[in-house]
Amino acid sequence: MMFRLLNFEYNNLLMKKLFTLLLSLFAFSGFAAEPAEEGGKFDPGQMITHHIGDEHSWEFAHGATLHLPVILYGKNGLDIFSSKNFYDEHGNLKPYNGYVKEHGHIYYANEAGEPLTETNAEGEEHHAGPLDFSITKNVASLFLSVALLLIIFFTIAGRYKANAGKAPKGIQSFFEPIIIFIRDEVAKPNIGPKYERYVPYLLTIFFFIWFNNMLGLMPGGANLTGNIAVTMVLAVFTLLVTLFSSNKAYWAHIFKTPGVPVALLPIMIPIELVGILTKPFSLMVRLFANITAGHIIILSLFSLIFIFESIAIGPVSVAFAVFMNFLELFVALLQAYVFTLLTAMYFGGATEEHDHVEDMGFGGNVKDHH
Amino acid sequence: MELVTPGIGLIFWQTVTFIIVLFLLSKFAWKPIMASLRQREDSIESALRMADQAKLEMQALKADNEKLLQEARIERDRILREASEAGTAIVEQAKARANEEGTRMVANARQAIENEKKAALTEVKNTAAALSIEIAERILKRELANPQAQQALVNDYIKEVNLN
Numbered sequence: 001m002m003f004r005l006l007n008f009e010y011n012n013l014l015m016k017k018l019f020t021l022l023l024s025l026f027a028f029s030g031f032a033a034e035p036a037e038e039g040g041k042f043d044p045g046q047m048i049t050h051h052i053g054d055e056h057s058w059e060f061a062h063g064a065t066l067h068l069p070v071i072l073y074g075k076n077g078l079d080i081f082s083s084k085n086f087y088d089e090h091g092n093l094k095p096y097n098g099y100v101k102e103h104g105h106i107y108y109a110n111e112a113g114e115p116l117t118e119t120n121a122e123g124e125e126h127h128a129g130p131l132d133f134s135i136t137k138n139v140a141s142l143f144l145s146v147a148l149l150l151i152i153f154f155t156i157a158g159r160y161k162a163n164a165g166k167a168p169k170g171i172q173s174f175f176e177p178i179i180i181f182i183r184d185e186v187a188k189p190n191i192g193p194k195y196e197r198y199v200p201y202l203l204t205i206f207f208f209i210w211f212n213n214m215l216g217l218m219p220g221g222a223n224l225t226g227n228i229a230v231t232m233v234l235a236v237f238t239l240l241v242t243l244f245s246s247n248k249a250y251w252a253h254i255f256k257t258p259g260v261p262v263a264l265l266p267i268m269i270p271i272e273l274v275g276i277l278t279k280p281f282s283l284m285v286r287l288f289a290n291i292t293a294g295h296i297i298i299l300s301l302f303s304l305i306f307i308f309e310s311i312a313i314g315p316v317s318v319a320f321a322v323f324m325n326f327l328e329l330f331v332a333l334l335q336a337y338v339f340t341l342l343t344a345m346y347f348g349g350a351t352e353e354h355d356h357v358e359d360m361g362f363g364g365n366v367k368d369h370h
Numbered sequence: 371m372e373l374v375t376p377g378i379g380l381i382f383w384q385t386v387t388f389i390i391v392l393f394l395l396s397k398f399a400w401k402p403i404m405a406s407l408r409q410r411e412d413s414i415e416s417a418l419r420m421a422d423q424a425k426l427e428m429q430a431l432k433a434d435n436e437k438l439l440q441e442a443r444i445e446r447d448r449i450l451r452e453a454s455e456a457g458t459a460i461v462e463q464a465k466a467r468a469n470e471e472g473t474r475m476v477a478n479a480r481q482a483i484e485n486e487k488k489a490a491l492t493e494v495k496n497t498a499a500a501l502s503i504e505i506a507e508r509i510l511k512r513e514l515a516n517p518q519a520q521q522a523l524v525n526d527y528i529k530e531v532n533l534n
Contacts, residue, residue, distance in 0.1 A: 049372070049373070052373070053372065053373070054377065054380065071379075131378055131379075132377065132378065132379045133378070133379045133382055133383070134379055135383075136379065136380065138380055139379065139380060139383045142383060142384060142387055143387065146387055146390075146391045149391060149395065150391065150394060150395070150399075153395055153399035153400075153403075154398060154399055156399065156403060157398060157399045157402045157403050160402055160403055160406035160407075161402060161406070164406055164409070164410075165409065165410055165413055176407070179403060179407070180407065183404070183407075196404075199400065199404060200392070200395065200396035200400040200401070200404075201392065201396075203395070203400050204391065204392045204395050204396065204400070207395075208388070208391065227376075227377075227380060228373070228374050228375070228376045229376035229377050229380035229381045229384060230380060230384050232376050232381065233381055233384040233385050233388060234384075234388070237388065237392075288374075292373070
C-alpha cells in the first residue's frame with residue numbers, strides 16, 4: 001500500500017519539488033498512520049525491489065493504472081490477454097485461464113489456483129510457468145522511448161533536408177552538437193580511420209541509453225536501463241559488432257599475444273578469450289548497477305520517512321532526494337557516454353592494425369580500459 | 371537474485387526493438403544527418419578557403435596598385451625634372467642668344483659709329499678744305515691786291531697749314 005503513496009510523492013517531486021515539499025508534509029502525515037491501523041509493517045526492501053523491477057501493469061500514480069497485455073507461450077500454446085484479468089473487483093490477485101500471477105511472475109495454476117510445482121532433474125522444486133513475452137511496464141516504456149527517438153530524429157533529419165546548407169534551428173541545434181561530439185570525440189579518436197561505419201550504431205546506442213535513463217527518472221517511469229536484460233542485449237550487440245568487425249590483428253593478438261613467450265601462451269590464450277567476454281560483461285553490469293543504484297538511493301531516502309514514522313524527517317528526505325535526482329540526471333548522461341565510449345574503444349581495438357608490439361592490443365588513445 | 375536474472379520477455383522485446391530502431395535510425399536519421407553535416411562542413415571549408423584566396427588576391431591587387439602608383443609617381447618626377455631641365459636649357463639658350471645678339475649689335479653700332487666718324491671727319495676735312503679755300507680765296511682776293519703781300523701770305527699759309 002505504502003509504495004503507491006510513495007510513488008505518488010516521488011513523481012510529484014520530480015515535477016515540482018516545492019509543491020512536493022509541502023505535499024510531503026501534509027499528505028504523508030495523513031497516510032503515515034495507515035500501516036499501523038492495518039497492522040501492516042512498512043518494508044522498504046520489498047517496496048524498493050518492487051519499484052526497480054518489472055510489472056505487468058503500469059501504475060503512473062495511485063489509482064491510475066494501465067493494465068498491459070500479457071503474452072504467454074508454453075504448453076497451452078500462445079495466450080494473449082489483459083493483465084487486468086488477474087485482479088478481481090477489489091484489486092486482489094486471482095487465477096485466470098489456467099495461469100496464476102505471484103510476485104510479478106506468471107505460473108501455471110493447479111486445481112487450487114496456486115502455482116504449479118515441478119521437480120527438476122536435480123530434485124529441486126520450483127514453480128513451473130510459460131515463457132512470458134508480455135508487454136510489461138519495461139517493454140511499454142521501451143516502445144515509448146523508441147517512439148520518442150524515432151519522432152525526434154526523423155524530425156531532425158527532415159530539418160536537415162528542409163534547410164540544407166543553412167544553420168541549424170530549434171531541436172536540430174540542440175542535438176547537433178551532441179551528434180558531432182559522438183562523431184568527433186567518441187568515434188573518430190577511438191576507432192580510427194574506419195570510424196564512419198560505426199557512427200550510426202554509436203549514435204543509436206548513446207541516444208537509446210540516454211533517453212531511457214531520463215525516462216526512468218520521469219514520474220512513474222520504468223527502470224528500463226536498470227534492468228539486466230536490457231543492458232545484456234545492448235552489451236551483446238556491442239560484442240557481436242566487435243566480433244564481426246574484428247580483423248586478423250585482433251585475433252592474432254588473442255592467440256599469439258605479441259611479446260609473450262610461447263611457453264606462456266597456454267595461459268594467455270584462455271585469459272584473452274575470457275577477455276573478449278569480460279568487456280561486454282562490464283558494460284552490462286556498469287549500466288545496470290549505476291541506474292538501479294540511483295533508483296534505490298532515491299527510494300531509500302523516501303523510505304526514511306516511513307521508517308522513522310515522522311513528519312520532521314520529510315524535508316530532510318526530500319532535500320536529499322532532490323539532490324540525488326540532479327545527480328541522477330547527470331549520471332543518465334554520463335552512463336550513456338561511458339557505454340558509447342567503451343563500445344567505440346572495443347570497436348577500435350577490433351579494427352586497428354597493430355604495428356607496434358608495445359601497443360599490446362590497445363589503441364593509441366585508450367586511457368581507461370576497465 | 372531476481373534483479374540480476376534477465377527475463378526472456380524483455381530480452382526478446384529489447385532485441386527486436388533495438389534491431390528495428392537501429393535500422394530505422396541508421397537509414398532514415400543518421401544517414402541524412404551525417405550527410406548534411408559533412409556537406410555543410412565541406413561548404414564551410416570551401417568558403418573559408420575561397421575567402422583566404424580572395425584575401426590573397428586582394429593583397430596582390432593592392433600591391434599592384436601600389437606599384438602602379440609608385441611608377442606613376444616616378445614618371446611624374448621624371449617629367450617634372452625633364453621639364454625643369456628643358457626650361458633651364460631654354461632660358462640659358464635665350465640668354466646666350468641675347469648675349470650674342472647684344473655683342474653683335476654693339477659691334478655693329480661701333481662699326482657704324484666708326485663709319486659715321488670717318489664720314490664726319492671726311493666731311494669736316496672737306497668742309498675745312500672748302501672753308502680754307504673760300505677763306506683763302508677771300509684773303510687772296512683781298513691780299514692779292516698787293517702782289518708782294520700775296521706772295522708773303524701764300525708763303526706763310528703754306529708754312530702754317532699742314533695737310534692733315
